Structures are given as C-alpha cells and as structure tokens.
Amino acid sequence: xxxxxxxxxxxxxxxxxxxxxxxxxxxxxxxxxxxxxxxxxxxxxxxxxxxxxxxxxxxxxxxxxxxxxxxxxxxxxxxxxxxxxxxxxxxxxxxxxxxxxxxxxxxxxxxxxxxxxxxxxxxxxxxxxxxxxxxxxxxxxxxxxxxxxxxxxxxxxxxxxxxxxxxxxxxxxxxxxxxxxxxxxxxxxxxxxxxxxxxxxxxxxxxxxxxxxxxxxxxxxxxxxxxxxxxxxxxxxxxxxxxxxxxxxxxxxxxxxxxxxxxxxxxxxxxxxxxxxxxxxxxxxxxxxxxxxxxxxxxxxxxxxxxxxxxxxxxxxxxxxxxxxxxxxxxxxxxxxxxxxxxxxxxxxxxxxxxxxxxxxxxxxxxxxxxxxxxxxxxxxx
Numbered sequence: 001x002x003x004x005x006x007x008x009x010x011x012x013x014x015x016x017x018x019x020x021x022x023x024x025x026x027x028x029x030x031x032x033x034x035x036x037x038x039x040x041x042x043x044x045x046x047x048x049x050x051x052x053x054x055x056x057x058x059x060x061x062x063x064x065x066x067x068x069x070x071x072x073x074x075x076x077x078x079x080x081x082x083x084x085x086x087x088x089x090x091x092x093x094x095x096x097x098x099x100x101x102x103x104x105x106x107x108x109x110x111x112x113x114x115x116x117x118x119x120x121x122x123x124x125x126x127x128x129x130x131x132x133x134x135x136x137x138x139x140x141x142x143x144x145x146x147x148x149x150x151x152x153x154x155x156x157x158x159x160x161x162x163x164x165x166x167x168x169x170x171x172x173x174x175x176x177x178x179x180x181x182x183x184x185x186x187x188x189x190x191x192x193x194x195x196x197x198x199x200x201x202x203x204x205x206x207x208x209x210x211x212x213x214x215x216x217x218x219x220x221x222x223x224x225x226x227x228x229x230x231x232x233x234x235x236x237x238x239x240x241x242x243x244x245x246x247x248x249x250x251x252x253x254x255x256x257x258x259x260x261x262x263x264x265x266x267x268x269x270x271x272x273x274x275x276x277x278x279x280x281x282x283x284x285x286x287x288x289x290x291x292x293x294x295x296x297x298x299x300x301x302x303x304x305x306x307x308x309x310x311x312x313x314x315x316x317x318x319x320x321x322x323x324x325x326x327x328x329x330x331x332x333x334x335x336x337x338x339x340x341x342x343x344x345x346x347x348x349x350x351x352x353x354x355x356x357x358x359x360x361x362x363x364x365x366x367x368x369x370x371x372x373x374x375x376x377x378x379x380x381x382x
Contacts, residue, residue: 008034008129010381011147011156013136014163014177015042017370018353020119022160024093025378027126034154035128036147038135038163038172042123043116045164045171049326049367050104054112057086057371058364059103065365067250068358069189070334074369077339080379081372089375090115093122104364136163139180141346158348160377165328165354166191175322177355181332185345189333189357193325194250195366197241200258200314208235211287216261217244218311219252226251230264240314246326247362252316260312262286272306281305327366331357340380341373350377 010026012019015037023035035042049055058065061083063075087097087105095118096108107115123130138148139159147154163177178188215233219226231244240258248258263271263285275281282291286309294312298304319325332351336344341356343349352374360366 007155008032010158011036011154012160012162016164016353017046017367018374019162020123021371022162022352022374022378023128024122024126025375026381027128029382033128034131036131036134036136040133042120045168047113047116049112050106052112053110054107054115055104055364056090056097056115057083057105057368059083059099061368065361066358067329068334073334073339074358077372077376081375086368086371093118139183158381160350160352161355162352163355165331166322167193167325167328169323184343184349186332186336189330191328191330193319193322194329194359195246195326195362196249196324197236197239197320198245198249198252198316199239199318199320200316202238204314205235205239207293208290209237211235211290213262215244216264217248218259219248220257220259233260250361254316254318256316258314258316261310262312263309268310271309275306277302327359328354329359331355333357341377352377
C-alpha cells in the first residue's frame with residue numbers, strides 16, 4: 001500500500017465510473033477520501049464505453065429505461081440527478097458534452113478514454129488518495145470498518161462499495177466484490193449478462209459472419225411482441241450482435257424469436273415489384289451474401305423470399321456470456337438499501353453503480369446510473 005495513514009474518513013472500493021465520481025464529489029466537499037482499485041489503472045471500463053466514444057448519459061432519462069427490483073427508488077434517484085445534472089457534473093471538471101440526434105450524450109471529442117483522463121486529473125487536483133493494484137480481500141466492521149489487503153489494512157468510518165458487477169472480466173469486474181456485501185447479510189438478485197451478443201441456431205446464420213445491416217428488429221415471445229426497435233445488426237459466428245441486438249438483449253430470454261426486417265423503409269408492395277426471380281434476384285436489394293443466403297433458404301419460393309426479407313427469423317438460444325457483456329443484471333437488491341443507498345444491515349456501508357440490482361438499456365443509461373448513484377451517496381456522506 002502506498003498510503004501512510006491507517007485511518008480515513010471514507011474509503012471508496014472500486015475505481016470505475018461510480019467510484020471515481022463519488023470520490024471526486026466527496027473530495028470537492030472537503031471530505032478525506034481514499035479510493036482503492038484492484039487494477040493497475042482507474043476507469044478502464046469507462047474508457048471503453050460507447051464503442052470507445054463515451055456515451056455518458058441520455059437526454060431521455062427516466063426509470064422506464066431501467067430494470068430493477070425497485071423502479072420507484074430508481075425514479076427518485078433519477079429525479080435528484082437527471083441528464084443535465086450529470087452533464088453539469090462532468091463539465092465542472094472540464095470538457096464539453098453534447099447529445100446526438102437520438103439524445104445520447106458524448107464528450108465533444110468522442111473519446112471515452114478522455115473522460116477517464118478527466119476523472120484522473122480531477123482526483124489528483126482534489127487530493128484524493130488513490131491506491132491502484134489494491135485488492136480488498138476482506139471487509140469487516142467493529143467500531144470502524146477494516147479493509148484488508150494482501151500487504152496491510154485500512155480503517156475507515158464509512159465505506160462506499162462501487163466495485164462493479166460481473167460483466168467484462170477483462171476490466172476487473174468478475175463478481176468477486178459481491179462477497180464483501182454478503183458478509184454483512186446482503187443477498188443477490190440472480191445475475192445474468194445484458195447488453196450482450198445473442199446466440200442462435202448456427203445453421204440460421206452460417207455464412208453470414210461479418211455482414212452488417214440496418215434492420216428493424218422485433219423480439220417475440222409466445223407469438224407476442226416483447227419490443228420493436230431499429231438499428232445495426234451484425235451477424236457473428238454464433239448469432240447476432242450490433243446496436244439493435246444489444247438493446248434487445250435487455251429483454252431477451254432463451255427461446256424467444258427475433259424477426260429481422262432487412263428493408264424497414266420499404267413496403268412489402270414496393271419490395272415485391274423490385275425483386276426479380278432467379279439466382280441473382282436480390283441484387284442491389286440486400287447485401288449479396290445475405291441475398292444468396294435468403295435464396296438458399298427460400299428454395300425458389302418467391303413468397304418465401306419476400307417473407308424472409310421482411311421477417312427473417314432467429315431463435316434465441318442464449319447469450320455470449322458475462323465476458324462479452326457490457327452490464328450485469330442482478331446484484332444487491334434496492335430493497336436492501338435506503339434512498340441514500342446505505343445498507344439496511346450495516347450503518348455507513350453504501351453502494352453505488354453496477355453492484356446494485358439496476359441495469360439500463362443501451363444508450364448511456366448504465367453510465368448515468370453509475371454517476372447518479374455515486375452522487376446520491378456522496379450527497380448523503382457530505
């Protein structure tokens with residue numbers, strides 16, 4: 001440990017978006033803070049968000065874009081910290097953050113790593129004691145909290161557990177931090193990966209790997225529509241990925257059916273007049289590789305060709321798993337914390353970010369929750 005004090009006021013465990021935001025706000029209010037991160041660098045997952053562009057929030061911000069055991073509590077936290085509040089917080093450290101046509105807010109330079117650099121600079125300016133390469137092996141409570149490391153320990157009056165979920169293990173979020181909370185009596189809502197590639201029958205996508213299309217996507221369950229959206233769909237070796245798939249993955253279950261409309265701006269009538277018969281009948285209508293695949297499946301049946309262009313079916317058999325997911329569903333239930341996100345079982349133990357049972361749709365919602373929850377905790381500790 002590279003910190004010469006054994007006792008601090010507040011220890012934040014986890015140097016991701018939530019942990020850094022909480023530490024910055026607390027230090028700005030004059031609180032003494034130590035930020036402990038198990039990795040060698042802060043904010044590695046933040047630096048990769050939004051396809052590397054840093055989608056930090058969304059102007060269409062309300063609880064309807066989230067999944068949780070207590071959406072009313074989520075709504076109350078979002079009411080205290082909306083999109084403009086997050087933008088003001090980030091711009092208070094420097095930089096410029098602007099929305100795109102869909103309301104997704106990015107740094108003007110469209111570089112997620114620069115957002116991480118912004119936090120690192122602010123932490124240094126505010127004198128936050130940062131301990132990287134510091135894995136908290138155990139957290140206990142007597143008259144104060146004790147954080148145990150391989151090479152020592154640290155005592156604190158309050159602890160903020162912001163160590164992430166189980167998604168994207170390459171960034172250090174392997175789910176091991178849940179045990180720190182479970183030691184105080186907390187339980188876990190079932191964990192599953194979200195914002196992730198979906199698996200389907202390999203035969204249905206064989207030969208399509210690498211083809212990307214702008215498509216309409218309908219997610220069906222038992223013949224009923226679960227959701228409908230539009231965006232990029234990328235065919236992979238084992239299924240489908242892309243923006244539309246990631247958004248649908250928040251609602252998808254094994255056994256669901258995906259129906260893809262490869263020409264969402266073209267009516268069935270217009271399409272019928274454009275499609276020619278024969279082996280090259282889909283030229284300049286869809287990607288040539290996709291067209292050949294559809295023709296093989298249709299086996300010369302023109303009606304089937306037209307149907308596949310507007311409703312190409314894929315059966316969901318699962319996901320690519322936590323290692324490829326952007327977020328975790330499940331975690332510490334909101335029913336086990338108060339509106340300040342303090343534990344109902346242990347005074348002065350707080351939670352922020354993905355470790356809680358809150359996950360959002362694709363589009364900046366998960367990063368917004370990281371910031372909003374962190375600032376709620378910081379407000380309670382000031």
